[in-house]
Amino acid sequence: xxxxxxxxxxxxxxVIIVVSATYIALFAALxxxxxxxxxxxxxxxxxxxxxxxxxxxxxxxxxYHPYNSHANDHVREYLLSRIKAIVASKGLGSDRVDIIxxxxxxxxxxxxxxTVYFEGTxxxxxxxxxxxxxxxxxxxxxxxxxxxxxxxxxVLVNAHYDSVSTGxxxxxxxxxxxxxxxxxxxxxxxxxxxxxxxxxxxxNGEEDFLNGAYAFMRHPISQVPHTFLNLEGAGAGGRATxxxxxxxxxxxxxxxxxxxxxxxxxxxxxxxxxxxxQTDYVVFNDQLGLRGLDVAFMAPRARxxxxxDITRETSMNSLWHMLSAAIATVSGLAADTSNDFSGSGxxxxxxxxxxxxxTDAVWFDMFGKAFVIFRLHTLxxxxxxxxxxxxxxxxxxxxxxxxxxxxxxxxxxxxxxxPDDDQAVQxxxxxxxxxxxxxxxxxxxxxxxxxxxxxxTNPYIIYSSPWxxxxxxxxxxxxxxxxxxxxxxxxxxxxxxxxYVLIWLFVGGFALLVFTxxxxxxxxxxxxxxxxxxFAAIFVALLISFFELFFxxxxxxxxxxxxxxxxxxxxxxxxxRPLTGTTGGARSDDRPILDDDATETTxxxxxxxxxxxxxxxxxxxxxxxxxxxxxxxxxxxxxxPFPGEQEWSGKLPSWLWILQFLxxxxxxxxxxxxxxxxxxxALHQTPADGGSPPLYIYLVMAIFTALLVAPTGPFLHRFTHxxxxxxxxxxAGTVIYNLVAFPFSRxxxxxxxxxxxxxxxxxxxxxxxxxxxxxVRSVVRDIPSAKGTNFNCSRxxxxxxxxxxxxxxxxxxxxxxxxxxxxxxxxxxxWIAYNVTRAKDGNEATxxxxxxxxxxxxxLFDKAITDLAVHGAVSDPRFNATGxxxxxxxxxxxxxxxxxxxxxxxxxxxxxxxNSTLSGRIVCLWSDANAGDIPAFDEVQHYMPLxxxxxxxxxxxxEGSKRFKx
Numbered sequence: 001x002x003x004x005x006x007x008x009x010x011x012x013x014x015v016i017i018v019v020s021a022t023y024i025a026l027f028a029a030l031x032x033x034x035x036x037x038x039x040x041x042x043x044x045x046x047x048x049x050x051x052x053x054x055x056x057x058x059x060x061x062x063x064y065h066p067y068n069s070h071a072n073d074h075v076r077e078y079l080l081s082r083i084k085a086i087v088a089s090k091g092l093g094s095d096r097v098d099i100i101x102x103x104x105x106x107x108x109x110x111x112x113x114x115t116v117y118f119e120g121t122x123x124x125x126x127x128x129x130x131x132x133x134x135x136x137x138x139x140x141x142x143x144x145x146x147x148x149x150x151x152x153x154x155v156l157v158n159a160h161y162d163s164v165s166t167g168x169x170x171x172x173x174x175x176x177x178x179x180x181x182x183x184x185x186x187x188x189x190x191x192x193x194x195x196x197x198x199x200x201x202x203x204n205g206e207e208d209f210l211n212g213a214y215a216f217m218r219h220p221i222s223q224v225p226h227t228f229l230n231l232e233g234a235g236a237g238g239r240a241t242x243x244x245x246x247x248x249x250x251x252x253x254x255x256x257x258x259x260x261x262x263x264x265x266x267x268x269x270x271x272x273x274x275x276x277x278q279t280d281y282v283v284f285n286d287q288l289g290l291r292g293l294d295v296a297f298m299a300p301r302a303r304x305x306x307x308x309d310i311t312r313e314t315s316m317n318s319l320w321h322m323l324s325a326a327i328a329t330v331s332g333l334a335a336d337t338s339n340d341f342s343g344s345g346x347x348x349x350x351x352x353x354x355x356x357x358x359t360d361a362v363w364f365d366m367f368g369k370a371f372v373i374f375r376l377h378t379l380x381x382x383x384x385x386x387x388x389x390x391x392x393x394x395x396x397x398x399x400x401x402x403x404x405x406x407x408x409x410x411x412x413x414x415x416x417x418x419p420d421d422d423q424a425v426q427x428x429x430x431x432x433x434x435x436x437x438x439x440x441x442x443x444x445x446x447x448x449x450x451x452x453x454x455x456x457t458n459p460y461i462i463y464s465s466p467w468x469x470x471x472x473x474x475x476x477x478x479x480x481x482x483x484x485x486x487x488x489x490x491x492x493x494x495x496x497x498x499x500y501v502l503i504w505l506f507v508g509g510f511a512l513l514v515f516t517x518x519x520x521x522x523x524x525x526x527x528x529x530x531x532x533x534x535f536a537a538i539f540v541a542l543l544i545s546f547f548e549l550f551f552x553x554x555x556x557x558x559x560x561x562x563x564x565x566x567x568x569x570x571x572x573x574x575x576x577r578p579l580t581g582t583t584g585g586a587r588s589d590d591r592p593i594l595d596d597d598a599t600e601t602t603x604x605x606x607x608x609x610x611x612x613x614x615x616x617x618x619x620x621x622x623x624x625x626x627x628x629x630x631x632x633x634x635x636x637x638x639x640x641p642f643p644g645e646q647e648w649s650g651k652l653p654s655w656l657w658i659l660q661f662l663x664x665x666x667x668x669x670x671x672x673x674x675x676x677x678x679x680x681x682a683l684h685q686t687p688a689d690g691g692s693p694p695l696y697i698y699l700v701m702a703i704f705t706a707l708l709v710a711p712t713g714p715f716l717h718r719f720t721h722x723x724x725x726x727x728x729x730x731x732a733g734t735v736i737y738n739l740v741a742f743p744f745s746r747x748x749x750x751x752x753x754x755x756x757x758x759x760x761x762x763x764x765x766x767x768x769x770x771x772x773x774x775x776v777r778s779v780v781r782d783i784p785s786a787k788g789t790n791f792n793c794s795r796x797x798x799x800x801x802x803x804x805x806x807x808x809x810x811x812x813x814x815x816x817x818x819x820x821x822x823x824x825x826x827x828x829x830x831w832i833a834y835n836v837t838r839a840k841d842g843n844e845a846t847x848x849x850x851x852x853x854x855x856x857x858x859x860l861f862d863k864a865i866t867d868l869a870v871h872g873a874v875s876d877p878r879f880n881a882t883g884x885x886x887x888x889x890x891x892x893x894x895x896x897x898x899x900x901x902x903x904x905x906x907x908x909x910x911x912x913x914x915n916s917t918l919s920g921r922i923v924c925l926w927s928d929a930n931a932g933d934i935p936a937f938d939e940v941q942h943y944m945p946l947x948x949x950x951x952x953x954x955x956x957x958x959e960g961s962k963r964f965k966x
Contacts, residue, residue, distance in 0.1 A: 006654060006655070008654065008655035008658060009654040009655065010498075010642070010654050010655075010657045010715075010718065011642070011654075011718065012718050012719065012720050014658075015657070015715050015718040015719065016718075016719055016720065016722075016723060018658060018661060019661065019665070019712060019715055019716075019719075020723060022661070022662070022665055022666065023665065023669065023712070026665070026666060026669040026670060026673065027669070027673065029367060030367075030669070030670070030673045030674060030677060031677070033261075033367050033368045034239075034674075034677045034678075034681070035238075037237075037238060037239055037315065037317040037318050037321055038258075038259045038317065038320075038321060038368070039317055040316050040317050040319070040320035041320070045186065045192070045327065046186070046189045046191060046192065047182075047185045047186035047187070047188065047189040047192060048182055048185065048186055048323070048327075049182070049185070050316055050319065050320060050323075052182075053178040053179070053181065053182050053319060053323070054178075054311075054316055054319065056082060056177075056178040056181060057170065057174050057175065057177075057178045057311055057319070058311055059078060060075045060078060060079070060161065060169070060174055060177065060178075061163075061168040061169055061170045061174050061310060061311055062168070063168070063930045064163060064164075064165055064166065064167065064168060064169075064928070064929055064930055065161075065162060065163050065168075065169065066162055066163055066164055066165045066207060066208075066927045066928075067162045067204055067205045067207070067208055067211075067855075067856070067893070067927075068165075068208075068854060068855055068856045068893075068925060068926070068927040068928065068955070068956065069165070069927055069928035069930065070928060070930075070931075071928070071930055072161075072162055072204065075161055076121060076123065076161065076204065079123055079161060079177070079181075079202055080099075080101060080123060082181055083099055083123065083125055083181070083184065084099065086181065086184050086185050086188070087099065087125075087184075087188065090188045090189075092188060095128070096127070096128050097125065097126070097127055097128070097188060098125070098126040098128070098136065099123075099124075099125050100122075100123070100124035100125070100126070100219070100221065101123060102120060102121070102122045102123070102124055102215075102216075102219055103120075103121060103895060104219075105119075105120045105122065105215045105216070105218040105219045106118060106119045106120060106215065106218065106872065106873060106874060107120070107211070107214045107215050107217065107218050107876065107879065108870060108873045108874075108875075108876070108879060108881050109214055109879040109880075109881075110879065110880045110881055110882055110883040110887060111209075111883075112883070113864065113883070113885065113886070113887055113888045113889065114887060114888070114889045114890075114891065115868060115881055115882055115883075115887040115889070115890045115891070116209050116211065116214075116890075116891045116893070117870040117873055117890065117891070117892050117893065117901070117903075118205060118209070118211040118214065118215055118891075118893040119215075119893055119894055119895040120203075120204065120205065120211070120212060120215025120216070120218070120895070121204045121205075121895050122201060122202065122203045122204055122212055122215055122216055122219070123161075123201075123202040123204075124199065124200070124201050124202075124216070124219065124221060125184055125199070125200040126154075126197060126198070126199050126200075126221060126224070127184070127187050127188060127193075127194060127197065127198045127199075127200070128197050129152075129154060129194050129195050129196040129197040129198070129334065130193055130194070130195050131152075131195040131196065131337060132152050132154070132195075132196060132197045134148050134149060134152055135148070136148075136197065136220075136221055136224055137220045137221065138220065138223070148223070148224065150339075150342040150343050150344065150354065151337070151339065151342050152196070152197070152224075153196065153224070153225060153226030153227070153341050153342055153343075153353075153355060154196045154197030154198060154199055154224045154225040154226065154227075154334075155194070155196055155197070155198050155199070155225055155226075155227050155228065155229070155330055155333045155334045156199045156201060156225035156227070156228035156229070156284065156290065156292070157180055157183055157198065157199070157200050157201065157228070157229050157231070157326065157330055158180075158201045158203060158213070158216075158228060158229070158230045158231065158280055158284070159173050159176030159177045159179065159180050159201075159202060159203075159230075159231040159232075160173050160176070160177075160202070160203045160204065160205070160206030160207070160212055160213075160280065161173070161177050161202050161203070161204055162204050162205055162206060162207055162208075162212070163207065163309075164207050164305045164951075164952050165927040165928070165929060165952050165955075165956070165957050166305060166306055166307060166754070166929070166950055166951050166952045166957070167304075167305050167306055167307060167309040167951075168307065168309055168310045168311075169309060170236065170309050170310050170311045170313065170314050171233035171235060171236050171237060171297045171309060171313075171314050171318070172232070172233035172234065172235075172236075172297075172304065172305070172309055173206070173231065173232055173233050174233075174311075175231075175233060175240075175297070175314065175318065175319050175322055176231030176232060176233060176322065177202060178319070179231055179319070179322055179323045179326050180200050180201075180202060180231070182323055183198070183200060183323075183326060183327070183330060184200055186327060187330075187334075192331070194330075194331070194334030194335065195334060195335050195336075195337055196333070196334045196335075196336070196337070197224055197225070197334075198330065198334050199221060199224055199225050201216055203215070203216055203280065205893065206279075206280055207955075208856075208891075208893070208955045209891065210278065210279075210280055210282070210283050211893060212280070213280040213283035213284065214283055214287070214879075216283075217283070217287060217288055217876075217878070218874070218876065222288060222353075223353055225290060225353075226290060226291065226341040226342070226343070226353060226355035226356070227250055227290060227291050227292050227333050227341050227355065228284045228285075228290045228291075228292030228293075229292055229293050229295065229326060229329050229330055229333070230279060230280050230281045230284065230292065230293070230294045230295070230296075231295055231296070231322060231326060232279045232280070232281075232294065232295070232296035232297075233296055233297040233304075233309075234277070234296055234297060234298050234301065234304055235297040235298045235299040235300055235301055235303065235304055236297070236299075236300060236303035236304065236308060236309045236310075236313040236314060237297065237299075237300075237303075237313050237314035237315060237318045238297055238298070238299045238300070238318060239259070239261045239297075239318070239321050239368070240261070240295050240296060240297050240318070240321050240322035240325060241261050241262040241266065241295070241296065241297075241298050241678075242254055242260070242261065242262030242266075242293060242294070242295055242325075242363070243262070243266055243267065243270070243279070243281070243293075243294040243295065243296045243298070244266060244267035244270050244271075244281065244293070244294045245267060245292070245293040245294070245361060245363070246285055246291040246292060246293075246358060247291055247357075247358020247359055247360065247361055248358060248359045248360070248361035248373060248374070248375050248376075249291070249340045249341070249358045249359065250291050250292055250293060250333065250341075250358065251293060251361050251363055251373055252332075252373055253328070253329045253331075253332030253333050253336070254293060254295075254325065254328065254329045254363075254371065255371040255373055256328040256329075256331075256332055257324060257325040257328040257329065257371070258324050258328070259321055259324065259325070259368050259369070260325070260365040260368065260369075260370070260371035261321075261365050261368050262363070262364070262365060262678075263363070263364040263365070263527070263674060263675055263678055264361065264362055264363050264364060264526045264527055264529065265526075265527035265675055265678065265679070266678060266682065267526070267527075268525050268526060268527040269682070271524070271525070272523075272525070275682075276691070279294055279296065281294040287352070287878065288352060288353055289348060289352030289353040289354065289355055290353055290355055291341060291355050291356070291358055293329060295322065295325055295326070295329075297314075297318065297322070298681060298682060299681045299682075300685070300747075300748065301682075301685040301686070301689075302463070302685050302747075302748045302749055302750075302751070302949075305751075305951045305952060306749070306751065306949045306950065306951050307941070307949065307950070308749070308949060339356075340356065340358075341355050341356055342355075342356055343355050343356040344356075350878065351876075351877060351878040352878075359375045359376070359377065360375065360376035360377070360524050360526060361373055361374070361375060361376060361526065362374055362375070362376055362378075362379050362526040362529045363526075364529065364671070364674065365674070366670065367670075376520055376524060376526050379520055379526065379529055379532060380517060380520050380521055382532055383513055383516070383517040383520065383531075383532050384517065386513065386532065386535060386536060386539070387510065387513060387514065387517070390506070390510070390535070390539045391510075393539075393543065394506075394542070394543075394546065397543070397546040397547075398546075400550075401546070401549055401550070404550065404554065405554040405555050405556055406549055406550060406552050406553075406554055406555065407549070407555075408427060408429045408496065408549060408552060408555065408646075408648065408649075409429055409496060409499070409549070410429055410430055410433070411427040411429030411430075411555065412426070412427065412428075412429060412430060413425060413426050413427055414427055414555050414556070414558075414559045415559070416559050416560065416562055425558075425559040425562050427555065427558075427646065427648065428494070428646055429496065429646075431492055431493075431494040431496065431646075432488070432489075432492070432494030432496050432497035432500050433496075433500045435484070435485060435488045435489075435497065435500070435501075436485070436500065436501040436504045436505075436713050437504050438484065439480075439481050439484040439485050439713070440481075440504070440508075440706065440710065440713070442480060442484060443476070443477045443478075443480045443481040443484070443706070444477065444702065444703075444705075444706045446476050446477070446480050447473050447476055447477050447701075447702035447705050447706065448699065448702045450472060450473065450476055450698075450702070450735065451695060451698030451699050451701070451702050452695070452698075453735075453739070454469070454694075454698060454738050454739065455693075455694055455695040455698055457739045458738060458739050458740065458741070458743060459687070459693075459694040459695070459743075460687065460688055460694060460743035460744070460750075460772070461738045461739075461741055461743045462684045462685075462687070462694055462697055462698065462743075463684065463685050463687070463688050463743050463744060463748055463750070464743055464744055464745045464747075464748035465737070465738065465741065465743070466680050466684045468734050468737055468738055468741075469698070469701060469734075469738060470680070470701065470705075471730055471734045472730075472731060472734035472735055472738055473701050473702055473705040474705055474708070474709060474727075475727040475728070475730040475731040475734065476705075476731050477705050477706060477709050478709050478712065478716075478724065478727050479724045479725075479727045479728045479731055481709070481712075481713065481716055482716050482717075482719055482723075482724040483724065485497075485713070485716050485717040486716070486717050486719065486721075486724075488717070489717040493642070493643070493644035493645040494645060494646070495641060495642065495645040495646050495649030495652060496646075496649075497714075497717055498545060498657065498660075498714040498715070499542070499545035499546070499548075499549075499714075501713040501714040502538060502541055502542040502545055502660075502714050503542065504713075505538045505542075505710060505711075505713065505714075506535075506538050506539065506542050508710075509531070509534055509535035509538045509539075510535065512528075512531045512534070512535070513531045513532065513534075513535045515528070515531075516528025516529075516531045516532075527675070529671075530671040530672055530675060533667050533668075533671055534667070534668055534671070534672070534707075536667075537663050537664045537667040537668060537711075538664065540663050541660040541661075541663050541664045541714075544656055544659060544660050544663075545656075545660065548652055548653055548656055549652075551651050551652060551653055552648060552649070552651055552652065553636060553638060553648060553651060555648075557636055558636075558638065558647075558648045560636075561636065561638075638650045638651060639651040639652075657714075657715065660714065661711075661714075661715060664711045664714075665711045665712070668707070668708065668710075668711045669708060669711070672704060672707045672708050673708060675704070676701070676704040676708065679700060679704075680697075680701070683696075683697050683700070684697060685748070687801075688744075688750055688751065688771075688772060689751060689799075690796075690799030690800050690801060690802050693801070742947070744775075744947040744948065745947055746946045746947065749946075749947055749948050749949035750771060750772065750775055750947060750948045750949070751771065751948075751949060751950075751951040752769045752770070752771045752776060752779060752940070752944065752948050752949070752950055752951070753769065753770040753771065753799070753802075753950075753951050753952065753953040754767075754768075754769060754937055754940055754950050754951070754952065754953060754957060755767075755768050755770070755952075755953035755954060755956075755957070755959065756768075756809060756812055756934065756936050756937070756957060756958045756959070757958075757959050757960075757961070758812060758828050758831075758958065758959070758960045758961070759828075759960075759961060759962075760828045760829050760831055760832050760960045760961060760962045761829070761961075761962050761963060763828055763829075765808055765809060765811055765812075765828075766806045766807070766808065766809070767785070767786075767806065767807060767808070767809025767810070767936040767940075768804050768805060768806035768807075768953075769804075769805055769940065770796045770799060770802050770803065770804040770805075770953060771802060771803070771948075772801070772802060772803070773793075773802070773803040775948070776793075776802075776803050776805050777793060777803070777805060779944065779945060779948055780805045780807065782943055782945070783807075783939060783940060783943050784939065784943065785807065785808070785809050785810055785936070785939060786807040786809075789807050789808065791805050791806060791807035792805070792806050792807070793805040793806075798953075809936035809939075810935040810936040810939060811935070811936075812926070812933065812934050812935070812936065812958045813932075813933045813934075813935065814831070814853060814854075814926035814928070814933045814934065814958050814960075815827070815830065815831045815852045815853045815926075816853065817830075828960060830852065831851065831852055831924060831960045832849070832850070832851055832852075832857075832922055832924050832960055832961075832962050833849075833850045833852075834847060834848060834849045834850070834922050834962065834964060835847075835848040836848075836964060836966050838966055842906075842915070843906060843907045843908065843909055843915065843916060843918070844904070844905070844906050845904070845905055845918065845966045846902055846903065846904045846905075847859060847902075847903045847904075847905065847922075847964070847966075848900055848901070848902050848903075849892065849900060849901045849903065849922055849924075850898065850899070850900040850901075851898065851924030851925075851960075852898050853897065853898060853926070854897070854898070854924050854925060854926055855893060855894040855895065855896060855897055855898075855899070856891075856892065856893055856894075856924065856925040856927070856955060856956065857892045857901065857922065857923065857924040857925065858889060858890065858891050858892065858922070858923040858924075858925070859889070859890040859892070859903060859920060859921075859922055859923075860888065860889050860920045860921045860922075860923060861887070861888050861889070861890075861905075861907075861918065861919075861920040862888075862918075862919045862920050863888070863907065863918070864885065864886030864887060864888045864907070865882065865886055865887055865888075865905045865906060865907045865918070866882060866886050866906050866907055866908055867881065867882055867905070867906040868881055868882060868887065868890060868903060868904060868905045868906070869881070869903070869904045870890075870892070870901060870902070870903050870904075871901070871902035871903075871904075890903060891955075905918070917965060917966060918965070918966040919963070919964065919965040919966070920963075920964060921961045921962065921963055921964070922961065922962050922963075922964055923959050923960065923961040924956075924959070924960050924961075925954075925955055925956025925958070925959055926956055926957065926958040926959075926960070927952075927955065927956050927957055927958075929957055934957055934958055937950070937957055
């Protein structure tokens with residue numbers, strides 16, 4: 001290693017220390033922010049009691065409490081009592097705080113080929129704003145409807161209190177629910193009272209079709225708020241991230257959160273439908289017309305919708321992270337009395353709230369401390385400006401360098417006197433130009449090759465070991481890039497290698513910026529914001545390298561040293577050969593060839609021309625040509641170049657590289673690294689859930705690896721072998737691990753989707769697990785009721801790339817039996833009762849359905865019906881009962897148990913016969929696994945291996961069905 005003489009010099013030791021320390025520090029900071037949660041404060045704002053919030057969370061998550069469970073009723077009763085206690089403790093009347101126990105609102109809606117009828121049981125609390133003097137509901141005065149003024153728009157805060165049937169709902173959505181309770185306590189403090197009305201919604205039924213949010217639309221108070229904050233959970237702990245937002249104006253209030261976290265790229269994922277799951281956000285924004293934000297937990301997804309979504313897997317820190325963001329955001333929205341969210345004040349023809357319009361936003365956090373937000377239009381304008389200014393600036397510098405005779409870039413040779421000289425001085429300015437593109441392609445191709453190798457050998461290792469995959473990718477790219485760049489530099493050293501790498505980075509960054517600018521303008525995709533900063537950093541670093549060239553001697557001055565008064569010309573290739581065993585100074589100990597030494601190749605006229613030049617022709621001498629560049633008394637000082645590099649490079653500044661690196665690397669690593677971590681967390685466990693293929697994730701990681709490490713390209717050739725060798729050993733170890741390690745673990749369990757189907761006509765009872773092919777078979781073999789049986793496995797219809805294995809399982813006891821002597825078959829027949837009454841003329845009928853000990857049933861039709869009406873439903877022009885193509889499934893939800901539905905349907909005959917048949921199945925669902933009424937589920941839970949966990953397949957754990965024909 002070269003001895004450290006100048007701590008800032010562009011020599012191996014300073015480069016290794018600065019580059020390595022910077023990358024390690026930045027990666028450590030990014031990962032630390034990503035995986036840790038800021039500690040909750042010892043002193044909280046007035047009205048906030050974290051101890052009480054944690055007690056509330058512990059209470060509501062003691063049992064599974066899906067909508068179709070008795071535990072759901074208990075949670076609802078508890079939440080109502082807590083709300084009333086909070087309001088009573090503040091001595092507030094209904095004129096200031098209105099508690100709405102909504103057992104009235106119902107909704108009928110259609111999505112694709114499915115119709116949903118739902119009876120809501122939402123809990124709504126309205127804290128009247130101090131500046132809101134109008135009634136909360138439209139009233140009639142002298143026959144005229146009195147509509148609330150547009151300026152009185154309020155703020156909606158939503159969380160759903162139902163869980164899934166296989167999860168306790170601590171973060172999905174218990175933390176959101178207790179945050180709403182704390183917001184009620186906070187905003188009913190006199191010092192915190194909001195100017196705008198704050199509507200707090202605890203909705204029931206989100207997990208089954210976003211039903212609770214749709215039911216809220218049916219209540220008149222849904223017209224009060226113009227903005228909203230939705231609190232959700234798709235993980236089990238960690239930080240609550242800003243999932244998405246509607247516009248810049250609402251998002252700016254999230255900026256005051258003490259620990260903001262998130263990037264707009266997640267919002268783009270929803271916008272481009274790359275994320276299939278949805279939250280109540282879409283109802284409030286798309287259907288109701290409100291503008292707002294979606295804040296949710298996102299990791300670890302392996303615990304999402306499982307029994308591991310419990311309080312022990314989250315923390316008070318996570319609770320405070322979501323609550324503090326909610327306080328800051330809602331306080332800002334509720335205090336804003338501008339017209340940003342008022343709209344025109346006119347009623348919308350489609351029944352939506354007129355909340356005005358906002359502008360598309362770009363936003364991201366910086367280490368969880370600061371929040372950057374600006375308009376997408378601003379990003380577009382900055383991108384266009386950069387794309388125009390950067391090339392012009394570089395062209396201007398090239399012209400200036402050329403006029404000053406210091407354009408060594410791409411300079412092959414220069415003649416001492418003119419092209420009629422017999423030998424030119426080789427400048428070797430092209431040396432090093434093509435190294436980086438070759439290196440970039442080879443290194444990136446190696447990462448892509450590793451992606452295909454892992455996909456082929458052990459595709460799901462990313463599920464439990466994303467850090468091992470990242471280590472493999474980063475070490476592969478870096479070690480291969482070093483080998484190529486350092487090897488080329490050792491064979492043919494070039495003082496211009498750094499600037500040539502920056503030029504290629506500039507070209508690639510320019511192309512990337514053009515692409516993201518088009519996306520921003522055409523598709524309103526803001527996730528390419530990083531490319532603007534990336535390109536700007538490269539551009540500034542490249543400017544520095546161009547300015548460095550002005551420190552070089554003029555080319556005419558440099559070549560003039562080969563035509564001296566003594567009549568000597570040095571071998572122009574000699575300086576390119578490094579002197580073995582030296583650290584600087586002279587490049588070669590070869591004897592220079594004297595101009596007057598005659599050889600067999602010496603021109604016969606050469607001596608005469610030299611003599612003429614010296615004695616008789618007054619041709620300008622070398623010393624005269626230098627003018628003021630050097631004293632006439634001695635040779636010019638060209639400095640001391642780095643060993644082996646071009647001799648004319650000795651005057652290049654030795655310290656500006658640090659400025660270039662610190663401009664380039666931190667910006668790139670912080671912005672690109674944050675996006676890479678967010679995408680990894682969001683995607684790395686989705687393939688095992690039937691999402692996108694694992695290869696896509698590995699390819700994304702390979703691309704981001706290249707983006708992250710490319711800034712080391714201008715400096716990597718100065719590294720000695722020590723760091724790359726260490727990285728190569730990491731590469732070898734991680735490749736072996738990623739190819740042979742078991743992909744699941746106790747903390748990252750593979751989900752097995754449970755369903756028990758009972759044919760109530762025949763008594764057939766099938767229990768099934770659906771998961772990845774090579775793993776679900778081994779799990780089913782170890783379940784006692786499936787051992788020794790020929791269980792059947794086939795491809796799942798609803799989840800891609802998954803296998804469904806079914807066997808005759810333990811009988812369900814979801815409906816209490818009056819006689820113990822009933823057989824399972826006889827008992828199952830009593831679960832569902834239905835009656836069909838057909839109209840005398842035409843294809844119309846009324847189907848009466850009753851499910852015992854349930855409040856959820858379905859009617860599945862073998863062909864689509866054209867119209868339907870549920871008795872008790874209220875017509876709403878915002879919703880269509882059957883859609884444009886009819887409906888093949890009707891989902892029915894009661895708020896009471898064992899109550900009938902009366903569904904009137906119409907259908908087309910499809911034949912010349914006016915009267916035709918209609919057939920299908922009636923299916924009722926049972927989702928309550930708390931009382932031991934589903935022994936097959938309990939058995940699967942008990943015998944599940946440590947690396948697997950049970951989740952729900954559908955809305956019900958048990959589905960009983962009967963055939964019907966009209």
